[in-house]
Amino acid sequence: MALFVTENVSKHYAGHTALDKVSIEVPEGSIFGLLGPNGAGKTSLIRIINRIIGPDEGNLYFNGEALQSKHINNIGYLPEERGLYRKMRVGEHALYLARLKGLTKKEATGKLREWFEKFGIESWWYKKVEELSKGMQQKVQFIVTVLHEPELLIFDEPFSGFDPINVSILKEEILKLRDNGATIIFSTHNMESVEELCDHIALIDRSKKILDGKVTEIKKQYRSKTYRLAFDHFEGIISDHLDDGFSIIDEGEDDDMRYASIQLANGLESKDLLHRVAPHVNIHAYNEIIPTMNDIFISVVKENEGK
Amino acid sequence: MKKIWLVIQREYLTRVRKRSFIVMTILGPVLMASAFVVPMYLATLADDEKKVIGVLDETGWFYDKFSDTEEFEFKYTAKSLNDAKQEMVENDEFALLYIPRRELTVPTSAILYSLKQPGVDMKGYIRNMMSKEVETQKLRINLDEMDLSQEDRERAMKLPELIKTSIQLSTMKIDDTGGEEETFTEVMMAVAFVAGMIIYMFIFIFGAQVLRGVMEEKTSRIIEVMVSSVKPFQLMMGKIVGIAMVGLTQFLLWTVLTFAIVSVFQVAFADQMPQTDVRMAVTQPGSELVADPAMDNTQITRVFEIIDSIQYEVIILSFLFFFLGGYLLYAALFAAIGSAVDSESDTQQFMLPVTLPLFLGFIVANVAVYNPDGPLALWFSMIPFTSPIVMMARIPFGVPIEQIWISAGLLILGFILTTWFAARIYRTGILMYGKKVSYKELWKWITYKS
Numbered sequence: 162m163a164l165f166v167t168e169n170v171s172k173h174y175a176g177h178t179a180l181d182k183v184s185i186e187v188p189e190g191s192i193f194g195l196l197g198p199n200g201a202g203k204t205s206l207i208r209i210i211n212r213i214i215g216p217d218e219g220n221l222y223f224n225g226e227a228l229q230s231k232h233i234n235n236i237g238y239l240p241e242e243r244g245l246y247r248k249m250r251v252g253e254h255a256l257y258l259a260r261l262k263g264l265t266k267k268e269a270t271g272k273l274r275e276w277f278e279k280f281g282i283e284s285w286w287y288k289k290v291e292e293l294s295k296g297m298q299q300k301v302q303f304i305v306t307v308l309h310e311p312e313l314l315i316f317d318e319p320f321s322g323f324d325p326i327n328v329s330i331l332k333e334e335i336l337k338l339r340d341n342g343a344t345i346i347f348s349t350h351n352m353e354s355v356e357e358l359c360d361h362i363a364l365i366d367r368s369k370k371i372l373d374g375k376v377t378e379i380k381k382q383y384r385s386k387t388y389r390l391a392f393d394h395f396e397g398i399i400s401d402h403l404d405d406g407f408s409i410i411d412e413g414e415d416d417d418m419r420y421a422s423i424q425l426a427n428g429l430e431s432k433d434l435l436h437r438v439a440p441h442v443n444i445h446a447y448n449e450i451i452p453t454m455n456d457i458f459i460s461v462v463k464e465n466e467g468k
Numbered sequence: 469m470k471k472i473w474l475v476i477q478r479e480y481l482t483r484v485r486k487r488s489f490i491v492m493t494i495l496g497p498v499l500m501a502s503a504f505v506v507p508m509y510l511a512t513l514a515d516d517e518k519k520v521i522g523v524l525d526e527t528g529w530f531y532d533k534f535s536d537t538e539e540f541e542f543k544y545t546a547k548s549l550n551d552a553k554q555e556m557v558e559n560d561e562f563a564l565l566y567i568p569r570r571e572l573t574v575p576t577s578a579i580l581y582s583l584k585q586p587g588v589d590m591k592g593y594i595r596n597m598m599s600k601e602v603e604t605q606k607l608r609i610n611l612d613e614m615d616l617s618q619e620d621r622e623r624a625m626k627l628p629e630l631i632k633t634s635i636q637l638s639t640m641k642i643d644d645t646g647g648e649e650e651t652f653t654e655v656m657m658a659v660a661f662v663a664g665m666i667i668y669m670f671i672f673i674f675g676a677q678v679l680r681g682v683m684e685e686k687t688s689r690i691i692e693v694m695v696s697s698v699k700p701f702q703l704m705m706g707k708i709v710g711i712a713m714v715g716l717t718q719f720l721l722w723t724v725l726t727f728a729i730v731s732v733f734q735v736a737f738a739d740q741m742p743q744t745d746v747r748m749a750v751t752q753p754g755s756e757l758v759a760d761p762a763m764d765n766t767q768i769t770r771v772f773e774i775i776d777s778i779q780y781e782v783i784i785l786s787f788l789f790f791f792l793g794g795y796l797l798y799a800a801l802f803a804a805i806g807s808a809v810d811s812e813s814d815t816q817q818f819m820l821p822v823t824l825p826l827f828l829g830f831i832v833a834n835v836a837v838y839n840p841d842g843p844l845a846l847w848f849s850m851i852p853f854t855s856p857i858v859m860m861a862r863i864p865f866g867v868p869i870e871q872i873w874i875s876a877g878l879l880i881l882g883f884i885l886t887t888w889f890a891a892r893i894y895r896t897g898i899l900m901y902g903k904k905v906s907y908k909e910l911w912k913w914i915t916y917k918s
Contacts (some may be wrong), residue, residue: 175912211696213899238696242901244688249482257478261471262698280825 163222163414164189164344165210165313170219172205179205181368182219187313187346189360192339193375194359195348198462202368203348204241207315210346211238224312234263239306241317241348244288245298252277252286255305260310269308276304280330295322303331307338315336315346322356332358352455364458366465376454382451383460386425388434391418391446402441407434418445471698475706476713479681483714493718497725504726505733519562519590524552526569533601553581562586565594574602577636586639595635602635656864657837663787664833664861666719671794671826671856674715676803680813681707682806682898691898700895704807705887708799712792719791782872786863788839789876794856797883798826800890805899808905808913829854833861840865850875854883889914 163186180202187193188328197203208214210221212233221228223235245254252273259269260345277283280300290298299322307314316335320328335358339345347359355362363373372379387410390399400409400419406429411422423434435447452460483489523544527533534542542565545552548565557562563582567575578598580586604625611624682704685691694703804817832854836845840862849859849867855875863872896913897905 162508208899213695233697236696238693240689240692240696242689242692244690246482246684246690247688248486257474258693258697260474261694305693 162189163187163203164224165346166220166222167206167210168220168222170206170209170216171211172202172214173217178368180209180216182369183370184219184367185363185370185373187344189344190339190427191360192274192335192345192347192358194355194362195346195365196350196362196458197365201352201365203365204317206365207240207346207348210315211236230443234309235311235313237262237309237311237314238305239302239314239316239319241321243299243302245302247289247291249290250286251288251290251293251301254290255301255308258305259308262311264309272308273304276308280304290416296324296327299323300327303334304370307334307343311343313344313346315348317348318350319347320349320351352453352458355454362454364461366462371465372457372461379457380451380454383457384449385452386429387422387450388425388431388436389420389422389448389450390434390444391420392438392442392444394419395442397441399438399442402437403434404437407437422450427430470841472702472706472709475698475703476710479707479710480713483677484717489714489718493721494725496718496722497729500722500726501729501733504730520559521590522552522561522564523567524564525551525567527567527575529605530567530598530601531577534594535599537593540590541842551902555579556864557583563590567598574606576602577638580637580639582639591637591639595637598635598637659783660837660840660861660864661833663783663864664830664837664857667787667791667794667860668826668833668857670719670791671714671798672823674711674795675798675822677711677714678799679802679806681711682803682894683809683812683815686807686898687810688903695898700898701891704800704803704891704894708796708803711799712795715791715795716788754913782869783863786872786876787860790856790860790879793852793876793879793883795854797852797879797886798822800883800887804890804893804897804910807894808900808910810901810903815903825853826857829857833857836861840867846871850878852879855879892916 165185165187167183167185168291169182169184170180171178171182183202183206185189195203195206205214209216210228212228212230221403223232225403226232249257255273256266257268259273260266264272270356274283277286282297282300285293285297290301293301306316318332319335323331332354333346335347347355359376360364361373361375362379364371374382386402392399394414399412399419403409403423406426408424408426409421410424413420425431425434431449435444438444470893471830516542519539520541520543521534523530523534523542524547525544531544534540536542539552543561545555547555552564552566554562562584563580563586565578565580567576567578570577575598580591580594607625610622616624685694691703698706704862763891801822805822807816809815832848834846836842836849836858839845845858845862848854849862856879859867859872859875891908892914897917903909
């Protein structure tokens with residue numbers, strides 16, 4: 162079941178369209194990647210989901226109900242551009258943001274203490290925000306975003322500004338949140354983390370949604386029937402043993418081995434390639450080249466540009 | 469509503485706890501009190517020059533009764549009042565003490581004419597001498613009617629200490645052309661000017677705080693986090709109201725502390741002033757001048773007394789109202805500016821239309837204290853953008869109550885209107901970065917549907 166649905170959502174600003182009939186469905190309990198090049202309209206969509214701005218057209222549903230202000234306390238949002246009041250004390254600040262999300266002072270204090278302990282940052286409570294480094298501030302912001310245990314979490318570039326150790330801690334926490342039942346919308350340009358975390362994605366380019374679905378299915382869909390061979394050096398060239406249905410995309414060698422990436426024409430299968438080459442060379446490795454999200458992203462956006 | 473309240477609390481508490489707020493709260497009253505206390509202190513210092521005071525006594529009670537001191541020399545004259553005044557100016561005498569005849573009662577009032585403002589010590593001395601003399605005379609008259617032995621009589625003569633009489637001494641300043649002007653008006657002008665000035669200053673100081681606060685939220689990007697929890701309008705109003713409360717707190721503390729410091733010094737100076745009785749005067753309306761009990765002796769108490777005599781509650785209430793109204797009107801505009809720009813330097817182009825009417829109000833207020841009922845003062849005390857300052861400068865002189873109501877109504881209307889406009893600019897502006905904004909752009913924001 163979808164926790165959050167947008168239906169033909171459009172947003173126009175004087176002179177340009179930020180979103181053009183965008184429909185997405187965020188399945189409950191999933192990590193949903195919201196991808197797209199800079200200026201595609203992701204931030205506008207996220208702001209509409211958060212009710213920071215209203216759509217010009219289209220409908221939004223939270224848990225089957227039309228989105229309304231009571232749902233705001235059930236959403237946690239970590240924006241890409243994020244800051245804190247520099248002069249406030251960390252604990253006081255976190256308490257303030259938590260109470261704005263509807264927690265009572267007592268609830269908020271208890272939960273904050275727990276999280277601060279979990280991250281080992283209890284000693285920051287009475288420090289001023291300006292005494293913290295940027296990465297430390299981000300940690301506090303992350304805590305505040307998830308503190309009120311919302312059903313829907315929206316992370317916009319959550320890892321920017323973190324060192325690799327903290328990135329992995331954060332990734333773990335995000336996965337834990339999902340396992341505990343939260344639904345997460347995750348917007349990023351870092352395709353590696355998309356592969357690692359996301360179950361579903363939607364790709365937005367130039368204000369339109371141009372691709373969406375399950376990550377595994379999209380990858381299947383974008384398979385190009387390309388295989389990679391690693392084999393011993395031998396006298397002769399591999400193309401001599403292949404006919405028109407096989408095109409060599411890439412070839413190379415090092416001291417030990419030679420490599421070739423070969424794309425198969427329609428109607429041919431993996432075993433056909435092996436049949437051709439196996440009698441002539443000693444094969445060390447053989448695998449299908451599955452496109453990365455990075456490849457898919459680039460090829461889809463480029464294709465869209467051509468239109 | 470709960471969220472607005474949280475925002476108000478934060479805005480209020482973070483500012484009130486700031487070191488700069490605490491310093492200003494202490495420093496302000498010290499400065500203001502010194503404006504009162506320094507003249508008081510100077511008055512106690514001996515003047516090098518011996519001041520000659522002419523005495524025109526129509527009662528005949530006080531002839532030769534004022535003893536000269538190091539500071540004052542008394543000359544007695546028997547001319548008509550006008551001639552005596554003329555003589556005073558010509559002979560370069562400091563002041564003329566005129567004690568008019570009173571039928572049937574003892575003389576307890578006098579007028580002191582002077583070119584320059586007479587010092588507190590001079591008035592204190594004269595009043596003191598007069599009251600002593602009157603007391604003695606009253607006693608003598610009464611004792612004469614009794615048939616007492618010499619011994620009893622001597623004892624009784626010491627009674628004046630017990631039957632204190634107080635003297636009403638008004639001061640009149642004479643200008644060179646011979647015209648008279650009561651110091652009373654000057655005090656009112658000062659009150660009017662100070663009231664207008666404080667409103668002007670407060671609007672500027674706390675309006676600028678709103679501007680900086682909004683810009684801080686925008687440039688630090690905290691706004692992105694905030695608007696996912698509260699509506700932009702709640703955030704804007706919370707900030708404006710929170711800072712208004714900071715302003716009221718500061719004003720309240722200033723007033724209380726200033727009064728405290730001044731009264732402490734009054735008590736301290738009381739010992740130094742020659743035989744001056746410094747007591748806070750409580751004038752009883754309706755009581756005749758002659759019988760005024762416990763008359764004040766210092767300039768300060770005289771000032772308070774005048775404020776008392778003109779509609780005291782009206783001044784305080786309208787000050788609070790016009791301060792709040794004016795602040796709310798301008799704070800909304802300052803918030804709109806803060807939301808529309810990315811940096812301090814970009815504010816300049818939008819500041820002028822906001823500061824100009826405020827400054828105009830200040831200029832008109834300066835004129836209004838001289839002519840509080842003129843058409844200029846009247847009109848500018850009605851226009852919402854200038855009314856808080858100009859009306860405050862008129863009120864101490866007494867303004868028809870219906871004019872205050874109209875002005876107040878227009879001010880409320882004005883701030884509802886500016887808040888409406890500001891809110892529309894604000895909700896778009898706070899999320900708009902890296903764009904140089906023009907007036908045309910602002911208008912577009914106002915006309916966007918949400």
